[in-house]
Amino acid sequence: MKRGKGMKFVGDSRISAERKPNIPKDYSEYPGKTEAFWPDFLLKEWLVGAVFLIGFLCLTAAHPVPLERIADPTDAGYIPLPDWYFLFLYQLIKYTYASGPYNIIGVAVIPGLAFGALLLAPFLDRGPERRASKRPFATGFMLLGIAATFYLTWESVVTHDWAAAEQQGKIVEQPDVEIDQEAEGYQVYAAQSCINCHGENLEGGPAAPPLVNLDLTPEEIITIAHDGIGTMPPGQYDGSDEDLQKLAEFIASLKSEE
Template sequence: MKRGKGMKFVGDSRIPAEKMPNIPKDYSEYPGKTEAFWPDFLLKEWMVGAVFLIGFLCLTAAHPAPLERIADPTDAGYIPMPDWYFLFLYQLIKYQFASGPFNILGVAIIPGLAFGALLLAPFLDRSPERRASKRPFATGFMLLGIAAVFYLTWESVVNHDWAAAEQQGKIVEGTDVEIDQDSEGYQVYAGQSCINCHGENLEGGPAAPALVDLDLSPDEIKDIAHNGIGTMPADQYQGSDEDLDKLAEFIASLKSEE
């Protein structure tokens, strides 16, 4: 007999002595405990995903997302509100130790340390246990993180002025007034602080009323520019009397077409 004939290497051999047929495992040995990945498992996943998608589409059709007016970068009175998953960071930078000159602490250092601590998780708790009660470090850090995020999110929602936010985002129907932005009166208006509160098209905002269809004479408008009215403080106008005349005449002429 030649060397190697009829011999089976079972020690250092990298090739199995008998080739097994490529047949899926018989799952009947474990009834109700396991199933074939294709097509049984994937079919269930697709069905659950389809039900969720249809439910989500029905929800968006029944309750459309609320829309606000067109963003106005000149509106200094706008109250920003981030998406819900950023509310805890939004609340964090309101505190004195994380705002103003310490803003970098609230927006970068504290969140960076919190999320960077996740890199230490494999070294702080290397227990093979799966019960939460037997993994105090991992469980404690997880509960601490959840509690911090929940508390900051709750504080952000409670302290937000929802009434003012609804008012500032209200879509106001446009008027039939044609604003001539090349006129001398508008140029004076654009150069003053008026535009920050009353808007680029004098449509008003949460901090100031619209300047269209005012039942005021030019002299009354000039008096308000100097002495203020309501929440508008005095001495807001900074310019010459000649320019103020042009501004007052311009605002008094803004009337809707009937």
């Protein structure tokens, strides 16, 4: 080959003698490696989507969603649990410096820094390398984020009292007892802390039994209100004796109709 063939000398630089347009290659130059968008590509996408949809429907049919009882805003003892994809945040706010007086750190500062760091991802590693081993910063931050998410999620799952949670949300058939919320005894009940544990309709909750169909006399109910019983501490009632008498008689009268 003759030296400099196909090249033109312009000063100290060399440029190609043939001008080639800077146009990317057409897909037709890769025979056997392309396919028509319609119907070949779309058909495969739809088939894959159909498989996942059928699998999801089978899972929902085999394992129905565990419904809980109707939400009761008066039940102060109920502890809600977020969905699985928020469990790592739920676990985070349990730690000392992310809860209580530092709650803003756990619910806003730390998640804000973590998710805000995603905006900096393009600037942390601007190299052309595609191998994970040659991108230490990007790979390290990714692995750190994944490890933290998995660890916090796992800790939340293993430390949660699932048996107690099941009892909290258990659907209990309500006794056929008519509750007169206009009665004087109910007004006393609603004004006391009793309603927080025993519920608006005296149906009970995770921390307290129902107050209907009790085989107790008004005097026994008064004694329990003063002295407590089981997990109920003494001194919960702080009203007058007259109102307590009305409350005790009201509770004792709540019987199912035969």
